[in-house]
Amino acid sequence: MNPAAAGAPIRVRIAPSPTGDPHVGTAYMALLNLIYARQRGGRFVLRIEDTDRARFVAESEQMIFDALRWLGLEWDEGPDRGGPYAPYRQSERTPLYQQAAADLLAAGRAYRCFCTAERLESMRRAQAAAKLPPRYDRACRSLPPAEAAARAAAGEAFVVRLAVPLDGATTFRDELRGAITFDHANVDDQVLLKSDGFPTYHLANVVDDHAMYISDVIRAEEWISSTPKHVLLYDAFGWPAPRFWHMPLLRNKDKSKISKRKNPVSLIYYRQAGYLPAAMINFLGLLGGGMPAAEDAAAEKFSFADMLARFQFDQIRLGGPVFDLEKLRWLNGLYLRALTPEAFLEAVRASVFGEAYLARIAPLAQERIETLGQFFDLTDFFFLDAVVPPREVFLPKKRTLEDTLRVAVALTAALEAAEWTPPALEAALRALAQTQGWSAKEVFMLLRALVTGKTASPPLLESLEVFGRARTLDRLRRFLEIQAARPAPPPAPRPAE
RNA sequence: GGCGCCAUCGUCUAGCGGUUAGGACGUCGCCCUCUCAAGGCGAAGACCGCGGGUUCGAAUCCCGCUGGCGCUACCA
Numbered sequence: 001m002n003p004a005a006a007g008a009p010i011r012v013r014i015a016p017s018p019t020g021d022p023h024v025g026t027a028y029m030a031l032l033n034l035i036y037a038r039q040r041g042g043r044f045v046l047r048i049e050d051t052d053r054a055r056f057v058a059e060s061e062q063m064i065f066d067a068l069r070w071l072g073l074e075w076d077e078g079p080d081r082g083g084p085y086a087p088y089r090q091s092e093r094t095p096l097y098q099q100a101a102a103d104l105l106a107a108g109r110a111y112r113c114f115c116t117a118e119r120l121e122s123m124r125r126a127q128a129a130a131k132l133p134p135r136y137d138r139a140c141r142s143l144p145p146a147e148a149a150a151r152a153a154a155g156e157a158f159v160v161r162l163a164v165p166l167d168g169a170t171t172f173r174d175e176l177r178g179a180i181t182f183d184h185a186n187v188d189d190q191v192l193l194k195s196d197g198f199p200t201y202h203l204a205n206v207v208d209d210h211a212m213y214i215s216d217v218i219r220a221e222e223w224i225s226s227t228p229k230h231v232l233l234y235d236a237f238g239w240p241a242p243r244f245w246h247m248p249l250l251r252n253k254d255k256s257k258i259s260k261r262k263n264p265v266s267l268i269y270y271r272q273a274g275y276l277p278a279a280m281i282n283f284l285g286l287l288g289g290g291m292p293a294a295e296d297a298a299a300e301k302f303s304f305a306d307m308l309a310r311f312q313f314d315q316i317r318l319g320g321p322v323f324d325l326e327k328l329r330w331l332n333g334l335y336l337r338a339l340t341p342e343a344f345l346e347a348v349r350a351s352v353f354g355e356a357y358l359a360r361i362a363p364l365a366q367e368r369i370e371t372l373g374q375f376f377d378l379t380d381f382f383f384l385d386a387v388v389p390p391r392e393v394f395l396p397k398k399r400t401l402e403d404t405l406r407v408a409v410a411l412t413a414a415l416e417a418a419e420w421t422p423p424a425l426e427a428a429l430r431a432l433a434q435t436q437g438w439s440a441k442e443v444f445m446l447l448r449a450l451v452t453g454k455t456a457s458p459p460l461l462e463s464l465e466v467f468g469r470a471r472t473l474d475r476l477r478r479f480l481e482i483q484a485a486r487p488a489p490p491p492a493p494r495p496a497e
Numbered sequence: 498g499g500c501g502c503c504a505u506c507g508u509c510u511a512g513c514g515g516u517u518a519g520g521a522c523g524u525c526g527c528c529c530u531c532u533c534a535a536g537g538c539g540a541a542g543a544c545c546g547c548g549g550g551u552u553c554g555a556a557u558c559c560c561g562c563u564g565g566c567g568c569u570a571c572c573a
Contacts, residue, residue: 017573052572117571124570133499134569159571177502186500186569194571201573225501225568246502253508255565286509286521300509300521317510320566324508327522337535 002240003215010042011215014075015205017049018060021266021470022067024323025220025250025258028284030073032247033218035311037076045212046078048089049205051198061089067267071277072304085212090204097199100207100237101160101192105145109236110192112148112158113140136161136189160193162202162229162236170228175216175245176316182228190229202226206233209242218245221320222257245313248288249320258323260416261477269470273385274351278303279332286327289317301334352383360466364458378458382467386478387453394449394479396442404446405483407436411447412476420469422461450479 002008012033016026030046037044046068048061065080077083087093104110113136115123124134140148141163152158164187171181192203199207209217224246234241252262259265264273270280281304285291290311291302302310339347365378381387395404410432418428433443448460451472457463464472 015573019573049573055572113571120571128498131498135499161571174502180501182500188569191571196571198571200571205573220567221502222567222573248503249567251566257567283509289510292511318503320503321510322508324522327509330522333535 001213003210003213004240004242008215009213010037010040011045011213012037012042012218013045013047013209013212013214015047015049015208015219016064017052017055018057018064019052019055020057020060021268022060022064024265024267024270024284026064027068027071027073027267027280028250028287029218029220029247030068030075031071031281031284031307032290034073034075035307036216036218036245036313038308039311042215043076045083045085045214046075046088047208047212048079048091049201050089050091051201051204053196053198063268067271070267070271071281090199090208093204093208094198096211097193097203097207098197100203101199104162104192104236105160107236108145108163110160110162111141111143111145112152113161113189113191114143114148114151114156114158115140133186138189141189157195159191159195161189162192162232164189164229164232170231172227172231172241172244174224174227175243175313176318177246180224180227182225187228187232190226192233202229202233206230206237206239210234210237210239214242216243216245218247221246221249247316248318250287251320251322253322253324255320255322257320260473262481263323263325264470264474264477266470266473268468269474272468272471273474275328275332276335276347279328279335281307282335283328283331285311286331287321287323289315291315301331357382357466364462364466368458381452381454381457382463384453387451387475388482389449389453389479393453393455394446396438396445399438399442401483405480407432407438407443407446408450408476408480408483410436411443411450412473412480415469415473415476420465422465425461425464451475 003011014026014030014033016022034044036042048064050056050061061079065078068075075081077085077088079088082088090097101110105112115136119139120136123137127134140161148158165184167184169181169183170187171179174180190202191200193199208214227244227246231241250258252258254262256262264270282300282302285302285304285307286300290313291307292299292310292312292315336344336347361379361382365375368378369375376383391401395401411429414428414432415425418424429443429447430440432438433440436443444460445455447464448457449455451457451460451464451467
């Protein structure tokens with residue numbers, strides 16, 4: 001059965017990988033896929049691509065569920081709700097990929113590769129030195145299959161690589177762009193099965209899309225270059241390929257692919273910062289075209305239902321849209337003001353002064369309070385949209401601005417990686433102090449200044465735990481951004497103290 | 498570097514051979530107003546990246562160039 005044949009049921013999917021906070025790009029793709037499916041009476045599948053055990057983050061999967069549901073982007077089939085093609089978690093489907101790899105091996109469309117990471121690295125170094133494109137040199141491709149099988153059986157570590165045809169080219173159709181051709185000379189012998197037995201995205205995605213009867217692969221533009229590998233795989237398996245739709249990539253202000261460094265990308269952040277799901281959906285719908293002409297201001301405000309009724313996939317713009325926070329904020333304001341006073345009050349109560357949030361903040365203030373009136377003085381940073389610490393607050397005595405900024409950058413990286421619990425945070429901060437040559441006290445104070453805007457606060461680690469990673473990182477990055485944008489100040493006199 | 502994709506105001510976009518190139522965000526001004534927002538009105542802002550074609554006529558079609566972006570992992 002050909003899932004992409006005319007008349008075949010429409011089935012689409014998103015395949016996020018649980019490697020961190022749920023990403024705004026995931027929401028964008030989910031929205032587009034959902035609309036595509038709903039407009040055609042199809043099904044929308046959520047599949048978790050947890051094949052990278054090195055980057056796996058345990059809480060991430062649940063956060064993806066929560067974030068998508070917060071936006072109202074509900075799926076028809078998925079790990080938590082099952083479906084006819086379960087399981088929907090790739091880590092639970094490994095036998096399928098191993099069988100697929102074995103089939104490919106047997107058919108001579110793939111081969112075992114025993115090259116070590118060190119050899120691959122030196123190979124790439126040599127290629128770079130010779131100004132050659134970095135590509136696997138196919139050293140293991142000529143190994144007799146029997147010999148390779150014997151070495152594998154003897155316990156030698158190996159990966160399975162796709163045997164890309166030595167000449168010719170692969171052409172596929174992108175529904176938005178037409179035919180795209182890649183010369184085989186430019187397609188690498190991609191790793192299909194890693195030495196840990198897990199598949200790479202390329203293998204897993206093809207095997208699963210086929211097994212799940214996916215009719216249309218609607219994904220981000222960054223996948224165009226690897227599509228020929230996927231097409232080659234479908235061909236090797238003798239399976240019909242789905243239709244491919246590559247959507248424009250969301251961008252930072254400087255037009256680069258949207259990234260956490262330059263833009264808040266965590267859906268957790270947007271929820272905590274008080275954006276409304278309807279506004280976020282509306283905003284994403286505005287990006288990349290697809291909605292009919294906006295003749296006036298009112299036409300730019302629309303709901304998910306409006307998108308269902310009017311969104312047109314063939315009207316999608318191919319230029320990557322800048323994710324303009326200013327416009328998102330304006331839209332969000334529009335929605336907030338449209339709320340009834342009762343609904344608005346409820347939103348404030350639930351979102352800003354949520355019972356659970358307050359319950360965690362109150363104990364932090366209690367020990368250092370004399371009148372209840374001081375509560376907000378002590379805890380304001382938990383509720384502010386942003387804090388901008390003045391230089392005398394964030395610049396430690398005896399440190400230069402350059403030095404401080406360097407530590408702030410390292411601090412951001414350390415907090416990105418740390419487990420979000422006070423003990424883990426403390427360990428990370430102390431380790432950072434060590435490597436940066438700062439005292440723990442200085443590091444704690446810098447972080448306190450950047451997050452709270454003050455030099456005095458409730459216990460920092462506990463405050464961070466409550467405040468959350470997404471907003472903490474946003475404050476640090478916003479600070480770094482402001483400092484980077486600021487012209488280098490003259491060798492300033494030390495702030496008088 | 499190689500390969501690929503893309504290209505209308507600062508930003509999001511409308512336009513799909515003949516328009517004063519329209520709207521929105523942002524910016525600026527005026528009005529409203531105790532302030533600030535919101536709201537109303539208005540302004541500035543795009544020789545449609547550049548150069549060639551095709552055509553009576555190109556933002557719209559074709560080619561080249563340039564620029565931007567993406568990919569170039571045992572990450573997705």
